[in-house]
Amino acid sequence: MDIRTTGGPATAEEMAAVDGLLGEPQPADHRVVHGGRAMRSQRHLLLPVLHAIQDRAGWVSRGALEYACRRLSIPPAEAYGVVTFYARFAPQERGPVALHVCDDIACMLAGAKVVEGAHGAPCLGLCDRAPATLTERFGEAYEAVQTPAREAARQPGSRLLRRVGVVDPDSIDSYLQHGGFAALKLAREMGPAAVIDEVTRSKLLGRGGAAFPTGRKWQSVADAPVRPHYLVCNADESEPGTFKDRVLMENDPFALVEGMAIAAFATGCEKGYVYVRDEYPLARRRVGEAIAQARERGYVDFEVEVRRGAGAYICGEETALFNSIEGKRGEPRNKPPFPVEAGLFGKPTLPNNVETLVNVLDIVNGEFADTRLFCVSGQVLHSGVYEVAMGTPLRALIDLAGGLLPGRTMRAVLLGGAAGSFITPDQLDVPLSFDGTRAIGATLGSGAVMVFDDTADMRQVLLRIARFFRDESCGQCVPCRVGTARQEEILERMLQSPNGDGRADVMLLSDIAQAMRDASICGLGQTAANAIASGLTQLKVLNG
Amino acid sequence: MADVTLTIDGREVQAREGSTILDACRRMRIDTPTLCQLDTLTPVNVCRVCVVELEGARVLVPACSRKVEAGMKIRTDSERVRHSRRLVLELLASSVDMSLCSPQVRGWMDRYGAAPGRFGKQVATVAQPVKVDNDLYVRDYSRCILCYKCVEACGVDAQNTFAIGVAGRGFDAHISTEFDVGLPDSACVYCGNCIGVCPTGALMFKSEHDMRAAGTWDESKQTVTETVCPYCGVGCMLELHVQENSIVKVTSPLDHSVTSGHLCVKGRFGFEFVQRRGAKG
Numbered sequence: 001m002d003i004r005t006t007g008g009p010a011t012a013e014e015m016a017a018v019d020g021l022l023g024e025p026q027p028a029d030h031r032v033v034h035g036g037r038a039m040r041s042q043r044h045l046l047l048p049v050l051h052a053i054q055d056r057a058g059w060v061s062r063g064a065l066e067y068a069c070r071r072l073s074i075p076p077a078e079a080y081g082v083v084t085f086y087a088r089f090a091p092q093e094r095g096p097v098a099l100h101v102c103d104d105i106a107c108m109l110a111g112a113k114v115v116e117g118a119h120g121a122p123c124l125g126l127c128d129r130a131p132a133t134l135t136e137r138f139g140e141a142y143e144a145v146q147t148p149a150r151e152a153a154r155q156p157g158s159r160l161l162r163r164v165g166v167v168d169p170d171s172i173d174s175y176l177q178h179g180g181f182a183a184l185k186l187a188r189e190m191g192p193a194a195v196i197d198e199v200t201r202s203k204l205l206g207r208g209g210a211a212f213p214t215g216r217k218w219q220s221v222a223d224a225p226v227r228p229h230y231l232v233c234n235a236d237e238s239e240p241g242t243f244k245d246r247v248l249m250e251n252d253p254f255a256l257v258e259g260m261a262i263a264a265f266a267t268g269c270e271k272g273y274v275y276v277r278d279e280y281p282l283a284r285r286r287v288g289e290a291i292a293q294a295r296e297r298g299y300v301d302f303e304v305e306v307r308r309g310a311g312a313y314i315c316g317e318e319t320a321l322f323n324s325i326e327g328k329r330g331e332p333r334n335k336p337p338f339p340v341e342a343g344l345f346g347k348p349t350l351p352n353n354v355e356t357l358v359n360v361l362d363i364v365n366g367e368f369a370d371t372r373l374f375c376v377s378g379q380v381l382h383s384g385v386y387e388v389a390m391g392t393p394l395r396a397l398i399d400l401a402g403g404l405l406p407g408r409t410m411r412a413v414l415l416g417g418a419a420g421s422f423i424t425p426d427q428l429d430v431p432l433s434f435d436g437t438r439a440i441g442a443t444l445g446s447g448a449v450m451v452f453d454d455t456a457d458m459r460q461v462l463l464r465i466a467r468f469f470r471d472e473s474c475g476q477c478v479p480c481r482v483g484t485a486r487q488e489e490i491l492e493r494m495l496q497s498p499n500g501d502g503r504a505d506v507m508l509l510s511d512i513a514q515a516m517r518d519a520s521i522c523g524l525g526q527t528a529a530n531a532i533a534s535g536l537t538q539l540k541v542l543n544g
Numbered sequence: 545m546a547d548v549t550l551t552i553d554g555r556e557v558q559a560r561e562g563s564t565i566l567d568a569c570r571r572m573r574i575d576t577p578t579l580c581q582l583d584t585l586t587p588v589n590v591c592r593v594c595v596v597e598l599e600g601a602r603v604l605v606p607a608c609s610r611k612v613e614a615g616m617k618i619r620t621d622s623e624r625v626r627h628s629r630r631l632v633l634e635l636l637a638s639s640v641d642m643s644l645c646s647p648q649v650r651g652w653m654d655r656y657g658a659a660p661g662r663f664g665k666q667v668a669t670v671a672q673p674v675k676v677d678n679d680l681y682v683r684d685y686s687r688c689i690l691c692y693k694c695v696e697a698c699g700v701d702a703q704n705t706f707a708i709g710v711a712g713r714g715f716d717a718h719i720s721t722e723f724d725v726g727l728p729d730s731a732c733v734y735c736g737n738c739i740g741v742c743p744t745g746a747l748m749f750k751s752e753h754d755m756r757a758a759g760t761w762d763e764s765k766q767t768v769t770e771t772v773c774p775y776c777g778v779g780c781m782l783e784l785h786v787q788e789n790s791i792v793k794v795t796s797p798l799d800h801s802v803t804s805g806h807l808c809v810k811g812r813f814g815f816e817f818v819q820r821r822g823a824k825g
Contacts, residue, residue, distance in 0.1 A: 002731075003731070004730070004731040006725070006729045006730075007722070007723065007725075062722065062723045065722065065723075066722070075706030075707075075709070075731065076721075076722035076731070077706055077707055077708050077709040077720070077721050077722045077730065077731065078706055078709040079722070080709065080711055080720065080721075080722040080723055081709035081710050081711045081720070084711040084712045084713070084720075085711075085712070085713050087713075091723065312713075329710065334589050334606065334609055334610075470714060470715060471713075471714060472713075472714070473713070473714040473715070474713060474714065474717075475690070475710075475712065475713050475714045475715065475716070475717030476590050476717075477589075477590050477591070477592050478590070478591050478592050478593075478632045478635055478636055478689075478690075479592055479628070479631065479632060479635065481690070481714060481715055481717065482635035482636065482638070482639050482715065483631075483635060484714065484715070485639070485667075485668050485714075485715040486635065486638070486663050486667065489663070489664070489666070489667050489668065490663070490664070493664065493666070508662065508663065511627070511631060512631065512635075514624075514627060514628075514631075515627060515628045515631035515632065515635075517603070518595070518603055518604045518624055518627070518628045519592040519595045519603070519604050519628040519631075519632065520592070520603075521589070521590070521592075526603060
């Protein structure tokens with residue numbers, strides 16, 4: 001490929017960052033060209049390279065991007081499309097520190113304000129610490145620091161959370177002392193087919209939000225004749241109000257590694273990826289170190305790589321995530337083909353959520369019980385992750401989190417995050433199960449439970465959700481790209497003049513919602529109107 | 545390849561395995577609106593105006609890319625299909641200047657009752673100044689519906705030059721060179737194949753752009769002369785669009801076996817030599 005670069009040279013620092021990741025370039029010899037295919041086959045390293053540049057220099061300059069393009073044989077226009085797709089990459093020069101202030105729902109309720117010079121950010125997954133920030137210091141010793149926890153990790157769960165706050169997340173020996181890798185040992189004795197049988201029999205449903213039967217997915221990948229098979233752990237937890245996977249990865253990373261090892265063993269995956277959102281630096285470090293320690297002791301015998309997201313909610317959608325790992329814009333793909341036939345790099349792929357994989361340990365050990373993690377945040381006494389049995393009434397879960405603040409009354413609960421819907425105070429006895437929530441037109445989604453009391457400005461909450469989808473739409477398909485923009489504009493107009501032409505605007509929103517639901521490529525567009533529709537009809541936000 | 549049997553709008557049809565629902569609809573003469581689809585490009589299924597209802601599917605499916613399967617039951621004119629097609633056209637037309645689209649597109653707008661004005665006046669659009677940075681063609685992205693066709697034609701589907709890509713995200717997504725540099729600084733080789741596939745007039749010969757600005761562009765006065773490009777031995781077929789004895793633009797038919805509609809800079813823009821346009825001649 002003839003790559004034209006006119007942006008001038010990269011700085012020595014930028015080149016060092018790229019070479020540090022890719023190795024020193026071959027000495028130039030203009031009589032012959034070597035390694036075109038080898039260079040192109042590294043295209044999937046574009047995001048890691050961009051991170052390396054930005055971690056060092058604070059931004060991605062034209063010279064640096066073009067240098068990266070020459071090293072990876074990527075057209076600069078295409079690479080620029082990738083840089084500008086991800087919110088975390090800055091194509092403009094900026095200072096050595098970036099402060100990201102979460103201004104999403106939970107932090108907004110906690111009074112977050114984006115100060116001058118800071119960047120407003122969608123949910124940082126730190127709702128239990130609201131208002132939350134993420135600070136990045138660029139340079140040779142790049143560091144990213146999250147708002148620290150105010151209290152030690154709580155352990156309100158018995159199964160999935162039993163090691164949280166108990167084991168030393170940095171030590172494999174500590175994990176082994178708490179029964180670690182017993183499930184993997186057992187799985188290897190049972191053989192792949194028996195493991196898949198157990199998973200199928202457990203009736204485990206995926207915990208990422210779509211609730212697909214895990215056993216069926218595993219069977220499909222195991223049966224796929226094409227090789228290699230890929231395992232992709234989806235740790236791009238970006239649904240507003242969701243932070244359970246972060247708690248697992250930060251406090252019990254070896255459990256995830258063990259779950260991945262079992263999954264790879266059972267389905268014959270030659271290579272695995274853990275795609276962790278950029279906003280989780282601690283989780284990323286701990287999982288990476290856990291993989292290294294487990295490999296050293298022989299528990300991980302397949303290739304696993306931790307990949308870092310770059311600020312895109314849409315990359316939690318499995319096919320967008322594959323594109324992101326491949327070094328492309330995180331645009332979802334049309335299905336079919338489904339990931340189990342043609343996923344990452346076009347090969348059979350097993351995409352599983354963090355909580356799903358951790359569940360596998362207990363299934364193999366014969367200790368599985370159908371409990372689930374819920375992230376309770378917003379206006380409750382003790383925000384945090386709680387593990388309760390499926391079917392537990394919502395009211396009991398909120399009581400577990402200490403209930404409302406003194407003297408307040410309940411206004412609403414947002415179940416399932418921005419892609420979920422609102423529950424009214426008279427629906428608090430809904431059992432937290434797939435069928436129970438479906439019966440009242442709601443969804444468990446990713447397990448986000450956001451509580452609002454009578455002091456919450458629900459208009460601002462609805463507007464924030466509308467802005468969230470407008471910001472996070474990938475822009476590929478028309479219903480979502482323009483629909484989310486129109487949805488926000490119309491909602492804003494309605495909230496500003498409640499006595500205006502309300503009925504016509506409600507009709508417009510419902511027309512847009514139906515087209516987004518029916519004709520969008522992926523789940524983002526298909527659910528982008530849910531919470532707003534339920535806010536307007538269930539909560540009657542306009543009327544009160 | 546074997547044939548499969550499926551049902552479209554209540555009628556049973558045979559279709560080649562591996563072909564798309566759109567292919568089957570066209571063979572049945574069901575007029576299916578498309579914007580991002582072109583027979584010479586890989587389907588990207590992003591505009592969603594071709595969606596149809598597939599029995600058993602939760603959401604509508606894009607006819608342009610979904611392959612036929614035996615036993616499929618498809619409806620192309622149900623209430624849901626009409627609604628989504630109408631909304632796609634309305635959403636696009638409310639944000640993009642679609643006035644230079646083909647009469648066919650306007651026909652679809654009428655058929656589905658699209659009223660883009662109903663979202664109100666204070667809505668975001670992609671309006672922006674025309675980019676004029678070279679003598680051969682202009683880029684008016686206020687007419688861009690983001691169909692990805694130009695990116696595909698510049699890339700592996702035709703030219704393999706990769707001078708443009710999709711940048712930004714969401715409503716801010718747009719076609720761009722790296723860091724939005726002008727075309728002379730980009731990898732562009734001025735083959736003009738992006739103009740050839742653009743369905744909205746966002747990409748346009750500078751000659752056409754200037755004549756439109758001067759009010760002299762008049763398609764009723766134009767004739768089309770077919771000829772073969774004289775520059776090399778490939779044998780590309782050219783269609784010379786002539787107005788008042790002057791070549792105003794050059795195209796090639798999509799279905800031509802040599803070009804598939806694509807040309808190079810000499811065939812596309814070499815006509816300037818024929819008529820010695822410009823002061824220095």
